[in-house]
Amino acid sequence: MTPSVLTAKNPEFMRHVWLELSLHRMIGLPIIIGLLCLMVWYMDNGPNDFSGVSKMVMLIAPWFIVWGSHLASESLLGEVRGQTWHAQRMSALSPWQLVWGKLLGSTLFTWYGVIWCLLIYLSVSSEAWPLRAALALFVVLAGLLLQALTLLFSLRSINRMGLSGRNQSFPYVILVLLMLAPWFVGALANINTPALWNGMEIPKTIFINASALLFLAWALLGLYRLMRVELQMRQGFIVWLVFELFLMVYMAGFFVDVAFLNLHDPWSVTLAIAFLLAVTIAYLMFFLEDTTALDIKRGLIALRAANGKELVQLIPCWLVSLALALLVLPFFLISSQLLELANSVFFLLSLLLFAVRDFILLLWVRFRPHFKPSNRVAMVVYLTCSYSILPAIFFAANTQEWLALFLLPLPEQAYPLIQWPILLLEIGAAYWLLLRRWQQVSDVS
Amino acid sequence: MMQVRNVCFEYPQLRALNQVSLDIRKGTITALVGPNGAGKSTLLRILAVLTRPFSGSVKINACDVFLNPREAHRNIGFLPDFFGLYDSLTVKQCLTYFALAHGLPRLQVSAAVTRASDLLQLTDRMMQEAGSLSRGLRQRLAIAQAIVHQPQFLLLDEPASGLDPEARHSLADVFLRLKKEGVTLLVSSHILSELDAYCDDMIVLRQGKIVDHQHNTLQNHAQLWLALELLTPSATARQDAINQIKLIANTGAIHETKTGVRFLFDDDAHKRQQLLRTLIAHEVPVLSFYEYQSSLQDAYLATQETP
Numbered sequence: 031m032t033p034s035v036l037t038a039k040n041p042e043f044m045r046h047v048w049l050e051l052s053l054h055r056m057i058g059l060p061i062i063i064g065l066l067c068l069m070v071w072y073m074d075n076g077p078n079d080f081s082g083v084s085k086m087v088m089l090i091a092p093w094f095i096v097w098g099s100h101l102a103s104e105s106l107l108g109e110v111r112g113q114t115w116h117a118q119r120m121s122a123l124s125p126w127q128l129v130w131g132k133l134l135g136s137t138l139f140t141w142y143g144v145i146w147c148l149l150i151y152l153s154v155s156s157e158a159w160p161l162r163a164a165l166a167l168f169v170v171l172a173g174l175l176l177q178a179l180t181l182l183f184s185l186r187s188i189n190r191m192g193l194s195g196r197n198q199s200f201p202y203v204i205l206v207l208l209m210l211a212p213w214f215v216g217a218l219a220n221i222n223t224p225a226l227w228n229g230m231e232i233p234k235t236i237f238i239n240a241s242a243l244l245f246l247a248w249a250l251l252g253l254y255r256l257m258r259v260e261l262q263m264r265q266g267f268i269v270w271l272v273f274e275l276f277l278m279v280y281m282a283g284f285f286v287d288v289a290f291l292n293l294h295d296p297w298s299v300t301l302a303i304a305f306l307l308a309v310t311i312a313y314l315m316f317f318l319e320d321t322t323a324l325d326i327k328r329g330l331i332a333l334r335a336a337n338g339k340e341l342v343q344l345i346p347c348w349l350v351s352l353a354l355a356l357l358v359l360p361f362f363l364i365s366s367q368l369l370e371l372a373n374s375v376f377f378l379l380s381l382l383l384f385a386v387r388d389f390i391l392l393l394w395v396r397f398r399p400h401f402k403p404s405n406r407v408a409m410v411v412y413l414t415c416s417y418s419i420l421p422a423i424f425f426a427a428n429t430q431e432w433l434a435l436f437l438l439p440l441p442e443q444a445y446p447l448i449q450w451p452i453l454l455l456e457i458g459a460a461y462w463l464l465l466r467r468w469q470q471v472s473d474v475s
Numbered sequence: 476m477m478q479v480r481n482v483c484f485e486y487p488q489l490r491a492l493n494q495v496s497l498d499i500r501k502g503t504i505t506a507l508v509g510p511n512g513a514g515k516s517t518l519l520r521i522l523a524v525l526t527r528p529f530s531g532s533v534k535i536n537a538c539d540v541f542l543n544p545r546e547a548h549r550n551i552g553f554l555p556d557f558f559g560l561y562d563s564l565t566v567k568q569c570l571t572y573f574a575l576a577h578g579l580p581r582l583q584v585s586a587a588v589t590r591a592s593d594l595l596q597l598t599d600r601m602m603q604e605a606g607s608l609s610r611g612l613r614q615r616l617a618i619a620q621a622i623v624h625q626p627q628f629l630l631l632d633e634p635a636s637g638l639d640p641e642a643r644h645s646l647a648d649v650f651l652r653l654k655k656e657g658v659t660l661l662v663s664s665h666i667l668s669e670l671d672a673y674c675d676d677m678i679v680l681r682q683g684k685i686v687d688h689q690h691n692t693l694q695n696h697a698q699l700w701l702a703l704e705l706l707t708p709s710a711t712a713r714q715d716a717i718n719q720i721k722l723i724a725n726t727g728a729i730h731e732t733k734t735g736v737r738f739l740f741d742d743d744a745h746k747r748q749q750l751l752r753t754l755i756a757h758e759v760p761v762l763s764f765y766e767y768q769s770s771l772q773d774a775y776l777a778t779q780e781t782p
Contacts, residue, residue, distance in 0.1 A: 041575035113559030120548050122578035262544040
């Protein structure tokens, strides 16, 4: 589709075309890229050596993409800052129009730069054509994924905090990107060795492009759903559930060929990974969703009114993840031959009890009448101390057996008869605290 | 017709709206008044389908807006108290964007833009960037954006705040023109004097509750108010006057003014004569006694005295 067709279909995209594309920018950018290429070509070894040029454009393209991520995030946060977001929410633009209008519209100029870089790379690279095309495709898919993720996190912050939600998601996404960078570099360096997934050897170029495409599709679906929420449209949790199931299968695929928690049966490994993933995602989503006492109250009102449609859309994703962990557990118990692998089973059950205790305590902090961002830091500190600093001290003191009782479940030290009563007591105490706070915050003037 | 039933909304430890129910009559201008923190802006955001209430329903022409929010948005225009414009776009681009964003067919966009710009008297500014407009013109452009799709309802939150008297006057003209075009307006404002110029109905919101909803407010109150000015408006003299007024008429609304008192009174000449005679007989120092042209402010203040 040409830009004119796109603008006809989407006013939001059209607005960005008005703002982003000007004749001097359209002419100036290729000239600058061309001059840089010329400079590097002169510095290369002879007129037929384009290796420097192809490396340079493949370094510039990610820079354009990162810049585009910032613009994608700003396309939303800028609306909030500029107080135009309400007007957009009041329009008849569909959630999907808003999503792709912002995602492609705000990054239009940076993609113009990326396209120039990729065209030059495809023309001068010395790699074989299939690899050249696969790498170019990866740049496009990974770029779109990164930009979709920054927009997604910006939208999430607005969803949660309304017009005060001006959190810049861009730096966090870049931080995650930097953390993942070594893995990417490693994968690209060994591009010719196949990827091992679910017992299958898959050519790495196909695997990384397929993965990027799948995650891009999920990111776009996530954006669409969050945009629906912003436009006051109803939303259930089924898609989230399906996403988690996808993630479980995808992640387990990397572990089925290696021993994991003393498990060797692929099904047990898959289910153990699924369980751990569900619990981990529940923790992450708790912080991302930021469930407040008012959300719970809204849910209770819907429950009392037997308003199932309202109730379904109020169920937080972290609760869905926790419920999924609970659902996965019996399957794991059956598949892992309970008696032989008692330790692993006890370990996962203990982990679940630890998680329940943590969530009750986290809610207790979150329900503070005058909750401040610093309280969120306190929650992170609590989790960090519980699961990293204090365990490290116990390990250093060689007293791991105490660790397993209060702070961190360990696979090799599962003592259900001692551990579980203590944990149940902790859960009871935490629940009592939460109830008291609930009574405090549910009183209104 | 917009129907609101039993709407509740809460902020942490504060019930912002408590069982709010009201009907907005078609083709009227309704003033939404109340002190700061009464819940006016929250109510407007709920009516604009931008915030979901905890409970209750909002219906436009018998259709629940929260079941089909995008359809509702086609029928509603909203100008929030703090609004922004796309400063880098021209007035024409702004209006064209919103006409398209509101789903108008391309062939109708140009006519809709012309109509909105004519109505808001922006025709000679079409090629000017929004960022370079004055406060009053920005306000007009924001309203033009909100009505470019010809909504049935226009909700305005403090539309006159920050405007000079001339711009306020021109805004009143705009509202009357919109009403003439068949648009139903709900205007929230603190400046009650300006609402006099155009409002038909008045809703008073206090501590999240509707304490009064008056139809044809000005007509109802214009004939009923009397003013009594005292030669020596001391507290004792005022109290004497109030006592006598209360004896003659069972009025709920008596306001003390700088020079005397102002009160609601039956439209009965004999009773009025009897009151004057009684006041003089009781040596209340009457300086003047006349019919007072009631304002929306009086109507609002009267609601404060209603238990």
